[in-house]
Amino acid sequence: GDLILDSSLFDRSTINTKPLDHKRYRAYNTPPDALLVNFRATRLEVFPEGQSLRIYADPPATTLRLENHIKVLTGRCKGRTGGITLTVEHQASGTLAKLGGRYPVTCGPTGFGRVLLTQDAYVYGVFRHLWLASGGTLRGTWRSGVAPTNQRAFASHRSDPLASTVRDINKYSNNVMARNLLLTLAAKRTQGVATPSDGRAAVLAWLTQAGIRMPHLAMDNGAGLSRSARLSARGLGQLLLHAWHGPWGPEFISSLPLAGMDGSLRQRFRGLAPGGGRIRLK
Numbered sequence: 001g002d003l004i005l006d007s008s009l010f011d012r013s014t015i016n017t018k019p020l021d022h023k024r025y026r027a028y029n030t031p032p033d034a035l036l037v038n039f040r041a042t043r044l045e046v047f048p049e050g051q052s053l054r055i056y057a058d059p060p061a062t063t064l065r066l067e068n069h070i071k072v073l074t075g076r077c078k079g080r081t082g083g084i085t086l087t088v089e090h091q092a093s094g095t096l097a098k099l100g101g102r103y104p105v106t107c108g109p110t111g112f113g114r115v116l117l118t119q120d121a122y123v124y125g126v127f128r129h130l131w132l133a134s135g136g137t138l139r140g141t142w143r144s145g146v147a148p149t150n151q152r153a154f155a156s157h158r159s160d161p162l163a164s165t166v167r168d169i170n171k172y173s174n175n176v177m178a179r180n181l182l183l184t185l186a187a188k189r190t191q192g193v194a195t196p197s198d199g200r201a202a203v204l205a206w207l208t209q210a211g212i213r214m215p216h217l218a219m220d221n222g223a224g225l226s227r228s229a230r231l232s233a234r235g236l237g238q239l240l241l242h243a244w245h246g247p248w249g250p251e252f253i254s255s256l257p258l259a260g261m262d263g264s265l266r267q268r269f270r271g272l273a274p275g276g277g278r279i280r281l282k
Contacts, residue, residue, distance in 0.1 A: 002140035003127060005120050006147045009034035010183045014195040020225050025088060025114045028225065032179035033119050034194075039176055040122050043113045044097075046084065048072070048105040055099060061125030062094075062132075064117055069100040077107035088116055095121065120144065163248070167255040170282055171263035175223040182222025196221055212238050256280040 010033060019029035027041045038059060044066075047054045055068050070084060085101035095117050117125060124142035131138050159165065169177045186198035189205070200219045207214055214235035220226035243252045257263030259279035260270035269279060 003124055003138065003142045004145040004147075005035055005123055005142055006145055007033055007035040007119070008146050009187055009194060011193045011195045014197070015183075016196075016221065020227070025086065025116065027113050027115055028173075028175050030115050030176040032176055032183055032221075034183075035119070035123055036176065036180060037123050037126060039174075040115050040117070040119060041113045042116050042122075043111050044086075044099070045109070045111040046070075046103065047109045048103075048107075051105070053103060053105075057097075058111075059126050060129045061117060061122060062128045063121045063125030065094060065096050067096060067098045069098060071100075071102045073102050073104040075104050075106070077104050079107075084110075084112075086114065090118070094125070163251040163255070166252070170255040171257050173224070173264045175225045178223035179221050179225075182219075207239075210242060212242055214239070253280060256282050 012033070015031055017031040019026070021029070023029060027039060030036075030040050033040075042061070042064065043058045045056050045058055051072055053068060053070055053072060055066055055070075057064055057066060083101045084099055084103055087098045087100070089096045089098070097116050120142055128138050165177065165181065168174055169181065182196060182199035182203070183194040185202040186194035186196070189202040190198050199222060203219060204217075207217075212235075214231070216230060216232035217235055218228060218230035220229045243249055246252075257265040257280065259265045259268060259281055265281055269281070
């Protein structure tokens with residue numbers, strides 16, 4: 001039979017899926033989805049073997065094929081990926097990723113993450129690979145549907161606590177997690193299908209309840225990946241003070257990257273933090 005994918009918790013028609021900078025295969029441009037798996041990212045691993053290269057995808061997906069057209073060089077390494085190019089073709093039988101360019105073997109092993117598959121093709125391809133590897137069989141394809149409410153769940157998985165989710169979002173500037181969180185707030189507020197506008201309403205309602213005035217706040221999708229999001233310095237200051245004095249202040253503070261130590265600031269501001277770990281920034 002077919003694998004039925006239920007993403008109905010989020011209203012896909014209201015979600016902006018266009019990349020901010022026209023780099024559609026970069027992982028930071030991944031749009032949110034209620035059935036998001038592994039951030040929809042595929043890591044392409046490159047391993048020199050003599051005068052050839054071995055390439056594989058992690059995680060593997062039965063809906064993705066790789067073609068290696070990279071020319072192996074013997075010169076010195078220039079850059080982390082050594083000049084590898086990538087083109088993607090979506091075909092009826094699946095997605096074909098062609099790797100080209102030139103790669104000096106002196107660069108050694110490398111890898112880079114990209115978003116190569118559509119949302120449903122990614123979920124189905126990764127699931128089918130794991131299912132077959134576990135000894136199962138699956139002869140059908142995938143289709144969208146809604147899970148019946150009167151059926152008993154075969155298995156369930158609970159998400160991490162909110163504090164852990166916020167830490168991952170802030171530490172690593174994870175855009176798709178931030179966007180998914182906004183839509184999850186919307187679903188909790190409406191007890192129905194979530195939209196970004198419902199998520200923004202949920203945030204504004206919480207600010208009002210907390211007594212925080214932010215008249216200049218303009219939210220878009222819940223992440224910094226926006227050309228229209230706006231926030232005043234005064235409003236941000238009020239929000240940070242509220243967080244500092246709140247009962248969950250330590251969790252919020254610890255979610256911010258330590259300059260020169262971890263997260264998105266691991267390689268930055270090292271000269272400003274003697275001994276490391278003295279500045280938290282976002």
